[in-house]
Amino acid sequence: MRRLVSVLIVMGLAAFAAGLLLTRPVSVPAAELAGLSGDAVAGEAVFWAAGCASCHAAEDATGEARLVLSGGQRFPSDFGTFVAPNVSMDPEHGIGDWTFPQFVTALQEGISPEGRHYYPAFPYPAYRLATRQDLADLWAFWQTLPSSDAPSAPHELGFPFTIRRTVGVWNLLNLSDDFVVTGDLTAEQARGRYLAEALAHCGECHTPRNALGGLDRAAWLAGAPDPSGSGRIPPLTPDELRWSEAEIAAYLTDGFTPSFDSAGGHMASVIRNLGQLASADRFAIAAYLKALPEPAEDGTIPY
């Protein structure tokens, strides 16, 4: 009996240690990024495609003010309210003192320079799929952005979500190094997939989440409840979104639906970003959406 207890204790400790190991924050080694050189002009396109300003600029910022990443916008969720931090070039209140490997670790692993997990309100699970060259370009563009000395406000979360280590477990369950949509894609559809899944993180709103807040990849872009509490975020699968590719591309440019209603909610801000891209990129997103598999009878999407 005593022996059994000891065995159980040892097993328990081992499981705990393994858990700590598996959920520990990791960082991207600088050697992996050696030889990359960023181009700020190309980085601006990455910046708009990735939608950084939609969350990190001040609420309702327009024009040049969208380049001031002072944070402060609030994002309600089932787990509490997340507040976007200052990620401007200010060395004290923003990220002006970061190195490029720290920037990549934040964007692709969701880990801060202090080794703490970010919450996945920050779409690092999508940015994880971005190319390192795009991140180098983005970082080069970031150096040209203005500073803001606005202090970051803390998130307003309840226990147990205040324990950041739990995010390590979440990451084990939810991080993937693969695109959701697979199979034979044209070059245009593949470009659209990269833009939609890696940079523009469309799935963060348009895909429903499971009880733990992970994206339900089996219902990819099939529409989801609006986290603000009322209404639904519309489905983008071709059985539901029946606009032509030209209509989708035009909507992503000028914000008007085919019947000249206008985009609202957070999508208005998304279009302010996507409107900055090359026209071919918006057509690529449209081509990708048209290539999405349609949900089966039971509502699941065959991936």
Add this chain to the structure above:
Amino acid sequence: MKTRTLLASIVALAAMGTGIAAVTQDLPGPVKARQGQMQLMALNLGVLGGMARGNTDYDAEAAQTAANNLVALAAIDQSFSWPEGTDNFALEGTRALPAIWENPEGFAEDYMAFGAAAEGLAAVAGDGLEAVQAAMGSIGGTCGACHDDFRQAN
């Protein structure tokens, strides 16, 4: 038998008709009025947007008419269109967020921004396609800005 089928169809159609009418009547007059105003905006924006997107040929006269209509629509005083208790939590069939009543100054400001953009558009609507395209960008921005804060996403 035939007459019976016909009669049944008429009864069924009438029932459907009243059903539809009942749903429409459920919305208070001010809600229907403001939704109609939005639809008029969409109709006239569609004329200009079709040209701006290259779906229809640029027509200076039609562009000017549509732009003038937008200016006229923006000039409609909104005092009676947004009574208390007509937000999307109180009523089915509207996407008007409570924020409209919580932040009336912001709402009025966004509405006036639309008016200013419509006037900007009307000033250049006859000057060619490029002028219309540029002005459509700014008017679209004002639609989006207001819907961003004051209309339920879907």
